[in-house]
Amino acid sequence: MTLNIGVIGTGAIGREHIRRCSQVLQHSRVVALNDINRSNCEQIIHDLGIQAEIYDNAHDLINAPEVQAILVTSWGPTHEEFVLAAIKAGKAVFCEKPLAVTAQGCMNIVEAEIAAGKKLVQVGFMRPYDAGYRALKAVINNGDIGEPLMLHCAHRNPEVGDSYTTDMAITDTLIHELDVLRWLLKDDYVSAQVIYPRSTSKAASHLKDPQIVLLETAKGVRIDVEIFVNCTYGYDIQCEVVGESGIARLPEPMSVQTRSAAKLSTRILTDWKKRFIDAYDVELQDFINNVLSGEMTGPSAWDGFAAAVAADACVAAQKSGDIVPVTMPVKPAFYN
Ligand SMILES: NC(=O)C1=CN([C@@H]2O[C@H](COP(=O)(O)OP(=O)(O)OC[C@H]3O[C@@H](n4cnc5c(N)ncnc54)[C@H](O)[C@@H]3O)[C@@H](O)[C@H]2O)C=CC1
Ligand SMILES: O=C1[C@@H](O)[C@H](O)[C@@H](O)[C@H](O)[C@H]1O
Numbered sequence: 001m002t003l004n005i006g007v008i009g010t011g012a013i014g015r016e017h018i019r020r021c022s023q024v025l026q027h028s029r030v031v032a033l034n035d036i037n038r039s040n041c042e043q044i045i046h047d048l049g050i051q052a053e054i055y056d057n058a059h060d061l062i063n064a065p066e067v068q069a070i071l072v073t074s075w076g077p078t079h080e081e082f083v084l085a086a087i088k089a090g091k092a093v094f095c096e097k098p099l100a101v102t103a104q105g106c107m108n109i110v111e112a113e114i115a116a117g118k119k120l121v122q123v124g125f126m127r128p129y130d131a132g133y134r135a136l137k138a139v140i141n142n143g144d145i146g147e148p149l150m151l152h153c154a155h156r157n158p159e160v161g162d163s164y165t166t167d168m169a170i171t172d173t174l175i176h177e178l179d180v181l182r183w184l185l186k187d188d189y190v191s192a193q194v195i196y197p198r199s200t201s202k203a204a205s206h207l208k209d210p211q212i213v214l215l216e217t218a219k220g221v222r223i224d225v226e227i228f229v230n231c232t233y234g235y236d237i238q239c240e241v242v243g244e245s246g247i248a249r250l251p252e253p254m255s256v257q258t259r260s261a262a263k264l265s266t267r268i269l270t271d272w273k274k275r276f277i278d279a280y281d282v283e284l285q286d287f288i289n290n291v292l293s294g295e296m297t298g299p300s301a302w303d304g305f306a307a308a309v310a311a312d313a314c315v316a317a318q319k320s321g322d323i324v325p326v327t328m329p330v331k332p333a334f335y336n
Helices: 012-024 038-048 058-063 076-088 103-116 131-141 168-185 277-293 301-320
Strands: 003-008 028-034 069-072 092-095 121-123 148-156 189-195 211-217 222-228 236-243 247-249 258-260 263-265
Touching: 003 012, 003 058, 003 277, 012 028, 012 038, 012 069, 012 277, 028 038, 028 058, 058 076, 069 076, 069 277, 076 092, 076 103, 076 121, 092 277, 103 301, 121 277, 121 301, 131 168, 131 236, 131 247, 148 168, 168 189, 168 211, 168 222, 168 236, 168 301, 189 301, 211 301
Parallel strands: 003 028, 003 069, 069 092, 092 121, 148 222
Antiparallel strands: 148 236, 189 211, 211 222, 236 247, 258 263
């Protein structure tokens, strides 16, 4: 069986996902594309040699009879509208992060999905599919380092464009940590604070970079995440878990160690597409298999909501400088 997929948003990650659905993964085929910039769709059809219909209207793509499932890879503020339309059409939808740009937007999706009576949504949180994070979680679950007490994390990008704003450090970047750390610890956040170190001269003048986000969980675990999106040297994701009896670190991506010119070195990746390339493959194959089998098991609309609740608190904390409570409603039984 082959799943016919329609893709809304054919920019950086849209193109990557179209490539993997067409050339890498099993049981999928991209049959329809939409982008406000039609030439993006034409270019992809040309470059990848796929046979796909271009729709000028995203809602026509969602409702097209040949489209069985939808990938939403357009800009964050458009996600809520397209996911709600997919649910209304009764079609499964994989939506890139963020599920919606506010917790209220995510809640609208949660309510629509519950009303539809069927899980249809998977959020593009790929880190829980990453082999390194899964190995780290296994070490924690195994009790190898005792109960986790503290986490020291970093999310560093070499550079960002001028359109990247201070709040995007939370809504676009930290959102990955907000999801994966909750999954890693099986815990929810109760408070958030943001502090600003000296700003780098490499950032645009309107952007506060780096930032340090301090989170506390219901079990009392304290987490610090450094967000540094103009670090210049690479795309670098760090996660160290300090437990009662030991420390566990997220593995580095594989890299050959070289000894040359009086230096011992390994390479650091610079491109997010490569850092989690395997995880993107696995998450999307999971989506395809789940849609075909009729049981959605990946990161849910509730996970998208939970990350957004914490993100809202972090954005408030950015503005006030205060420690802001994170208040998570009880998870509906639908998502258990
Ligand atoms: N999971 C991950 O690691 C990553 C997730 N993302 C997420 O994917 C989304 C897209 O990011 P990028 O591909 O980097 O952005 P991009 O700017 O490269 O591509 C977005 C595309 O969406 C199109 N678009 C915007 N509004 C639209 C609308 N109303 N209807 C149809 N098309 C529309 C744009 O024309 C553009 O081609 C964002 O939400 C981003 O946070 C992006 C990169 C990595
Ligand atoms: O989602 C992503 C990008 O949108 C974002 O800009 C990067 O910081 C992330 O690491 C990447 O995974």
